[in-house]
Each structure stands twice: as structure tokens, then as C-alpha cells.
Amino acid sequence: xxxxxxxxxxxxxxxxxxxxxLVSAHAECFSDDPDMHDNHLWxxxxxxxxxxxxxxxxxxxxxxxxxxxLNRSLRERGMEAALRDRAEDGDRGALYVLVRLMCETGRxxxxxxxxxxxxxxxxxxxxxxxxxxxx
Numbered sequence: 738x739x740x741x742x743x744x745x746x747x748x749x750x751x752x753x754x755x756x757x758x759l760v761s762a763h764a765e766c767f768s769d770d771p772d773m774h775d776n777h778l779w780x781x782x783x784x785x786x787x788x789x790x791x792x793x794x795x796x797x798x799x800x801x802x803x804x805x806x807l808n809r810s811l812r813e814r815g816m817e818a819a820l821r822d823r824a825e826d827g828d829r830g831a832l833y834v835l836v837r838l839m840c841e842t843g844r845x846x847x848x849x850x851x852x853x854x855x856x857x858x859x860x861x862x863x864x865x866x867x868x869x870x871x872x
Contacts, residue, residue: 753787766800778802785810797828808834824855832856833865840870 738746740759747756760783764776781802784793793810796803808831811819817838823831832855839848848866856862 748783753783753789757783757787757789766802781806804828805830812838821851821855824851829856829859829862832859832862836862836865837869840866845870 740763744756744759747753747759757780760776760780763773764780765773766777768774768777781793781796781800784796784803785806790807790810793803793807797807808820808823808828811823811831812834817835820831820835820838824835832851836848836851839845839851845866848870852859852862852866
């Protein structure tokens, strides 16, 4: 059995340590090898599914894929306070995820306030609040 089959089997069993170790050894962000890049994305997904939020958070400092996967994971877990903290620390992706979440749950005024408080000059955040809260 090659590493890929072993990694998929470990993932199916939710043996996160094994799956992460196998995949990470064959992963590289922005690699010229598309398989290495795909494995990097898989690695970030495994970290999120294993609930290794601290590791994902650390990687998010320098890795856009980790940052996006972290923000999505926080959203999936309903961790709005963590998204807000990240947005207040300058993570625009976290701001956009937070505003969309608020819009999707009918909290139009909250979404608009978050944009005003955190990103009043951020045209994209304003656009999300205008478009997604009213559609």
C-alpha cells in the first residue's frame, strides 16, 4: 500500500495523526507540482477536521490557504468571537466570513455594525453587507 492509500485509509478512520503525517510529507504550498499543492490543501483540511485550531492558527500567519481554512473552520464551529478577533487583528478574510455569516442568519444591523467598527473603508465588506444581507 502506498502512502496515498494509507493516508486515505487513516482519514476514513479519523486517525488524524497518521493522515496528517502522511499527507504533510507530500505537501507544498504553491508548488510547481500540482499534486504537492493539492496535498497542501488536503493537509490544511485535515488539520481543521482534526480540530487542530492552534496549529492552523500558527500556519495562518504565513499561509493564505491555512488562513482561509481556519476562517471557514471557525465559521463552521460557530466561533464568531474568534472570527471577530481575527478581523480586528487585520484578517480581512475573517471579516468577510463574519459579515456573510451574520447576513445569512438575518442579523443585518449586526453585520453593518461589524463593517462600520472594523472595516469602514473596506469596500468589499460594505458590498457583502449590502448585497448578501438583502438578497
